[in-house]
Amino acid sequence: MFSENLTWPxxxxxxxxxxxxxxMAILDAAESFREVSERxxxxxxxxxGKLVVLFFHENSTRTRLSFEVAAKRLSADTLSLSxxxxxxxxxxxxxxxxxNIEAMAPDALVIRHSxxxxxxxxxxxxxxxxxxxxxxxxxxxxxxxxxxFSIRRPKGRIEGLKVAxxxxxxxxxxxxxxxxxxxxxxxxxxxxxxxxxxxRSLSEEYGVEVYHRPEPALEGADVIIMLRIQLExxxxxxxxxxxxYARVYGLSQAKLALAQPDALVxxxxxxxxxxxxxxxxxxxPQSLILDQVTNGxxxxxxxxxxxxxxxxxxxxxxx
Ligand code: CP
Numbered sequence: 001m002f003s004e005n006l007t008w009p010x011x012x013x014x015x016x017x018x019x020x021x022x023x024m025a026i027l028d029a030a031e032s033f034r035e036v037s038e039r040x041x042x043x044x045x046x047x048x049g050k051l052v053v054l055f056f057h058e059n060s061t062r063t064r065l066s067f068e069v070a071a072k073r074l075s076a077d078t079l080s081l082s083x084x085x086x087x088x089x090x091x092x093x094x095x096x097x098x099x100n101i102e103a104m105a106p107d108a109l110v111i112r113h114s115x116x117x118x119x120x121x122x123x124x125x126x127x128x129x130x131x132x133x134x135x136x137x138x139x140x141x142x143x144x145x146x147x148x149f150s151i152r153r154p155k156g157r158i159e160g161l162k163v164a165x166x167x168x169x170x171x172x173x174x175x176x177x178x179x180x181x182x183x184x185x186x187x188x189x190x191x192x193x194x195x196x197x198x199x200r201s202l203s204e205e206y207g208v209e210v211y212h213r214p215e216p217a218l219e220g221a222d223v224i225i226m227l228r229i230q231l232e233x234x235x236x237x238x239x240x241x242x243x244x245y246a247r248v249y250g251l252s253q254a255k256l257a258l259a260q261p262d263a264l265v266x267x268x269x270x271x272x273x274x275x276x277x278x279x280x281x282x283x284x285p286q287s288l289i290l291d292q293v294t295n296g297x298x299x300x301x302x303x304x305x306x307x308x309x310x311x312x313x314x315x316x317x318x319x
Contacts, residue, residue: 008306011123011130014139015180023148023184029302030149030295036073037297047076050107050308055098056133057083057113062269062293063133063142067110070300076107076308098122107308111135116173129307137171137230143268144177146299148185150266150292151223159186164217164259166249167227167276168197174268175227179206190217193227193249194239214249221259226251226267226276242275251277256286264288 006025015023036044052071056064064080071078081101083089088097094113101109108129111119116136123130134140152158163182169175169191182189183206190209191202203210211217218224229245239245251265265277265287273279281287 010307011119011132012141012303012307013120013123013130013132014141015144015177015184018184020184023145023181026145026299026302026306027149027152029305030145030298031153033070033073033301033305034295034298036301037294043073043075045075046305047071047074047107047308050074050076051105052076052078052108052110052304052308053101053104053106054078054080054133055101055109055111056081057088057094057111057118058134060112060133062296063112063140066293066296067131067133067142067300067304069297070304073297074301074304076304079104079106094118094122095125098126102126102128108304129309131303131307134173137173137176139177140173140268141177142296142300142303143174144181145303146292146296147174147178147225147266147268148181149299150288150295151264153291153295154264154288155222158182161187161222162220163187163189163223163225164214164221165189165191165225165227166214166217166251167193168229169193169202169227170197170199171230172227175225178225179208183207187223190221192217194245196239197229214251214255215258218255218258221263223264223266224251224256224259226265226271228268228270228272228276242272246275250275251281253278253280253284256281256284262286266292268292 006022054064054067068078106128110131110133111122112133113135116138119130119132119135132139132141148158165175192211192214195212202208263286265281267289271282273282
């Protein structure tokens with residue numbers, strides 16, 4: 001259960017520096033909040049009177065909606081801003097926009113931005129907690145936490161599991177955050193992708209096994225995380241074509257059979273069915289892809305609960 005003794009950073013930028021105890025406390029808190037989401041009345045008064053601003057400077061479906069649902073289930077008020085409908089389209093800078101939001105006294109700012117470092121930049125300049133909802137290819141810490149949560153629920157642990165991460169590692173903020181989280185919690189990680197979608201330092205930096213073919217990574221895996229091809233972050237054509245990519249790296253039933261019989265299949269979404277995995281795998285009982293979305297709400301409720309300053313916070317999480 002949640003430990004009141006842990007201190008939390010002001011902002012949530014990435015997973016670096018968080019201890020096993022911190023990660024476990026988040027997963028335990030999320031477990032309580034998942035139960036709230038299963039009640040008939042899916043709302044608790046924990047953040048009543050607080051304002052959470054969702055500032056999405058890049059497209060999103062899952063992260064944006066689940067942060068909004070999470071804040072609302074905690075009874076916080078929410079404001080939503082995207083770059084296309086804001087005065088940034090008239091040339092106002094990111095910092096000026098954020099300072100204007102700050103003038104309305106938010107209790108937390110959730111930011112997604114195409115530039116790596118944008119969340120950290122704002123965190124250093126704003127008084128309220130800043131939660132990174134994805135910054136360029138740098139980090140997607142709430143996605144990694146919901147992936148850890150989604151794995152721990154059915155498996156009961158992270159430590160000792162073999163986790164295969166397949167696809168566009170180089171451009172994936174989800175992969176980077178998961179490599180840190182899975183490493184901290186003691187998983188054995190094997191990554192695979194075309195050489196053009198891998199970075200040289202993966203093995204040294206994260207202590208993972210690196211393959212150019214998916215089969216050795218999938219062999220005996222307990223968990224498979226498939227990644228989207230991040231076309232918006234690629235500067236050139238990194239593979240011959242979608243059909244060729246699907247044939248070599250896409251997860252088919254035949255490739256899935258290389259993993260443990262009860263292996264879990266995750267994907268952060270959006271999924272290109274027929275490219276990153278076949279529709280059969282997407283819809284198979286081993287696929288956790290829509291569970292990840294459900295769990296995303298619980299994990300983001302936990303993070304808002306832990307980071308938003310709230311002197312009336314109850315001692316017990318279940319309210
Ligand atoms: N997983 C994820 O970040 O999805 P969205 O881009 O839809 O938020």
